Structures are given as structure tokens and as C-alpha cells.
Amino acid sequence: MTCLDKSFFESLPKVPRLNLINSCMGYKSANLIGSISSEGIPNVAVFSSITHLGSDPALLGFILRPPTVPRHTYSNIKEAKFFSVNAITESFMSEAHQTSANYSEEVSEFEATGIEAEWKSGIEVPFVKDSPVQLLCKYLNEYIIQENGTLHVIASIEKIFVNEELLNDDYWIQLDKGNVVTINGLDGYAKTTLLSRLPYARV
Amino acid sequence: MTCLDKSFFESLPKVPRLNLINSCMGYKSANLIGSISSEGIPNVAVFSSITHLGSDPALLGFILRPPTVPRHTYSNIKEAKFFSVNAITESFMSEAHQTSANYSEEVSEFEATGIEAEWKSGIEVPFVKDSPVQLLCKYLNEYIIQENGTLHVIASIEKIFVNEELLNDDYWIQLDKGNVVTINGLDGYAKTTLLSRLPYARV
Numbered sequence: 001m002t003c004l005d006k007s008f009f010e011s012l013p014k015v016p017r018l019n020l021i022n023s024c025m026g027y028k029s030a031n032l033i034g035s036i037s038s039e040g041i042p043n044v045a046v047f048s049s050i051t052h053l054g055s056d057p058a059l060l061g062f063i064l065r066p067p068t069v070p071r072h073t074y075s076n077i078k079e080a081k082f083f084s085v086n087a088i089t090e091s092f093m094s095e096a097h098q099t100s101a102n103y104s105e106e107v108s109e110f111e112a113t114g115i116e117a118e119w120k121s122g123i124e125v126p127f128v129k130d131s132p133v134q135l136l137c138k139y140l141n142e143y144i145i146q147e148n149g150t151l152h153v154i155a156s157i158e159k160i161f162v163n164e165e166l167l168n169d170d171y172w173i174q175l176d177k178g179n180v181v182t183i184n185g186l187d188g189y190a191k192t193t194l195l196s197r198l199p200y201a202r203v
Numbered sequence: 204m205t206c207l208d209k210s211f212f213e214s215l216p217k218v219p220r221l222n223l224i225n226s227c228m229g230y231k232s233a234n235l236i237g238s239i240s241s242e243g244i245p246n247v248a249v250f251s252s253i254t255h256l257g258s259d260p261a262l263l264g265f266i267l268r269p270p271t272v273p274r275h276t277y278s279n280i281k282e283a284k285f286f287s288v289n290a291i292t293e294s295f296m297s298e299a300h301q302t303s304a305n306y307s308e309e310v311s312e313f314e315a316t317g318i319e320a321e322w323k324s325g326i327e328v329p330f331v332k333d334s335p336v337q338l339l340c341k342y343l344n345e346y347i348i349q350e351n352g353t354l355h356v357i358a359s360i361e362k363i364f365v366n367e368e369l370l371n372d373d374y375w376i377q378l379d380k381g382n383v384v385t386i387n388g389l390d391g392y393a394k395t396t397l398l399s400r401l402p403y404a405r406v
Contacts, residue, residue, distance in 0.1 A: 004363040016374035021258035023376040026232030027385035054351040055224035101404035143243035143346050148257040160207040171219035173226040175387050183232035190395040197390045
């Protein structure tokens with residue numbers, strides 16, 4: 001085992017430091033957040049920090065970098081209150097990654113990257129057409145993480161759209177059946193294969 | 204696509220609701236947190252919510268359920284300030300899952316589950332011997348999520364121990380080389396295979 005001390009990784013140049021610190025705590029979820037601006041411009045952006053917060057009520061959270069530069073997803077969510085979360089699959093992971101480029105506010109990342117938007121009846125925000133798990137979420141709150149100025153955004157899950165083939169009888173969603181990917185670090189995308197579902201652990 | 208509304212999933216019995224809401228936002232990291240009580244009893248517990256918060260300074264966060272019943276990991280971390288985060292691999296995922304059983308405070312989950320502890324020179328908290336990525340972390344702060352009473356714990360990364368075979372020249376850790384698993388829902392464990400590392404996205 002190699003031991004890397006804090007004083008060592010704090011002295012690394014930016015890119016290797018980002019690589020190391022982003023990859024050392026395991027796999028991350030791979031989702032596209034769909035949103036819409038008050039001017040009606042749809043936006044789609046890759047997020048690897050969307051995390052389960054609780055099941056009753058159904059809540060998720062995600063991390064946004066400090067809002068010192070314009071963050072279109074954030075301003076859209078604050079205005080419209082609703083947004084979509086869409087699982088990324090192997091078939092559009094390159095296009096999903098490309099949404100992290102710094103497009104200007106007037107550009108729809110759907111058009112720029114070729115990801116196809118899906119509009120659902122009665123819902124204002126765009127979804128990702130080819131995604132097998134799509135959530136409609138509602139902004140609830142945000143917490144400023146004082147330690148680095150990031151925002152922890154809290155949202156409720158309002159609707160779940162799921163491809164029937166992934167949905168088990170006990171309502172567990174088997175992600176590998178939909179070729180949903182997972183993220184390793186900043187730029188590594190991995191496919192997965194279910195090993196097993198383990199029984200509820202008892203003493 | 205099946206559409207499941209909030210009113211539907213709020214009416215589901217507990218287990219299917221947990222299955223659905225825990226699996227709908229994608230893959231989760233699979234880690235064991237190692238800690239020690241003020242009486243010197245080591246503890247190890249599985250966590251699927253450990254998330255990257257920032258690289259400079261190197262920070263992570265994780266979610267703890269409301270502290271209405273005793274949480275040994277939490278009380279240990281608050282007392283000792285330090286804890287370890289250890290990537291779970293295919294070879295000990297069953298033992299790792301078993302740490303979620305409700306052992307009493309006097310029991311060391313290392314002994315109860317057969318996970319081998321590793322003690323490092325000059326460090327008070329236990330690590331998991333067979334884990335290829337081990338972090339020494341320091342408790343910094345916590346935020347109460349008012350929406351459901353969970354705690355978001357913030358910690359700094361002080362040391363990274365990593366198997367050389369996983370560590371790339373650019374300091375990216377390739378997790379599949381160490382058979383690190385990822386979690387799908389509450390009880391699904393999946394192995395992964397790297398598809399590709401995608402280039403930095405530019406407009």
C-alpha cells in the first residue's frame with residue numbers, strides 16, 4: 001500500500017489532485033439533471049453527487065459547487081422549482097459527459113450534445129428520452145457547506161418513471177438490466193453486473 | 204415506462220418503498236467505516252452514502268439516520284474525531300453487508316462478522332485489512348437536514364492508503380482493478396468494468 005499524506009496531495013497540481021480525491025471514496029451515481037430557464041431554454045447537465053436521503057418522505061440531495069460563477073442548472077431549479085433526474089446508460093454516456101462543457105446560457109445542452117429531450121404531459125421540465133429511470137423532483141431547501149462553500153440541495157421525489165424490465169416485483173429497480181453506468185472519479189465510466197442481493201442482516 | 208406517483212409510493216408497505224426509493228437514483232459507493240469507542244471497542248459498519256464534497260480541501264460527506272436510537276459509529280466519531288473509510292471488494296461484500304445487523308455496543312463488528320481489522324502505526328482507529336483503498340478521515344462538522352432529521356456529516360481526508368496496482372500515473376484510482384463493488388438499492392451488490400475515461404469536455 002502507498003500512503004499519500006494530506007501535505008502530499010495538497011501539493012499536487014490541480015488535475016492529479018482532482019483525479020485522486022474524486023476517485024478515492026468509491027463509485028458515484030451517474031445522472032443527467034434536466035431543467036428549464038424562465039426564458040424557456042432547456043438545460044441538461046451531468047451530476048455524479050445525487051444521493052439518497054430518505055424514503056419517507058422520498059428525498060434526495062446533491063452537491064453544487066460554490067455559486068460564484070453562473071450555474072444554469074441551479075438558477076433554473078430555483079426559478080422553476082421542478083427538475084428531472086435521469087439515469088445515464090452506456091448508449092449515451094459520451095453525450096452525457098459532454099454536457100459538462102461550459103456552454104453559454106442561451107445554448108440548450110440538448111441541442112449542443114445531441115441528447116434527445118422528452119416532454120411529458122403536464123410537466124414543464126424536460127426528461128432524457130433514452131433514460132430507463134427518470135425522476136420528477138421538487139426543490140425543497142439548500143444548505144451551505146461552510147467548510148468549502150458548496151451547496152447541498154435537497155429535493156423531494158414526486159414521480160418515478162421506470163422501464164418495466166428493470167422493475168422487480170418487490171419494487172427494487174435492477175439498474176444493470178438497463179445498462180445504467182456508474183462513475184469512477186471525474187471521467188471514468190463503468191458498466192456493472194449484479195453479483196447478488198444479500199438478505200437483511202440480523203444478529 | 205411505468206409511472207409511479209408520490210401518492211402511490213407513499214402508500215406502499217415499508218420494504219417495497221425502501222427498495223424503490225433506494226434504487227431509483229443510481230449506484231452508490233460501498234464503504235466500511237471503521238471507528239473506536241472511548242472504551243476501546245472497535246466498530247465497523249457499511250455505508251452507501253459517502254460522497255465527494257470537494258478536492259481543495261479534500262472533503263467528503265455522508266448521511267446518518269436520525270440519532271433517535273444509539274448509533275455507535277456516530278458516537279465513536281464524535282468522541283475520537285477520527286475514523287477510517289475502506290472500499291468494499293467482492294471478496295468480503297457479504298461480511299460487509301452483515302455489519303448492518305443491530306449488534307449491541309459491547310460487540311466488535313470485526314469479531315462478529317469476521318472482517319479483519321488492520322491497525323496502523325500512530326493511528327488510533329481500525330482499518331479493514333483486505334480493502335485496497337483506505338482513508339483516514341477527521342470529523343469537521345454536521346448539518347441537520349430539517350426535512351427528515353438526518354445528519355450530513357462532513358469530514359476531511361487526512362491520509363489515503365491505496366494499493367499501487369489501482370493507482371494510475373495521473374493519480375486516478377481505477378476501482379475495478381481492485382474488485383471494488385457498488386451498491387444498487389439497499390441490498391444489491393454489483394461488480395464493475397471500466398468502459399472508458401472520457402476527455403475533459405469543451406464547447
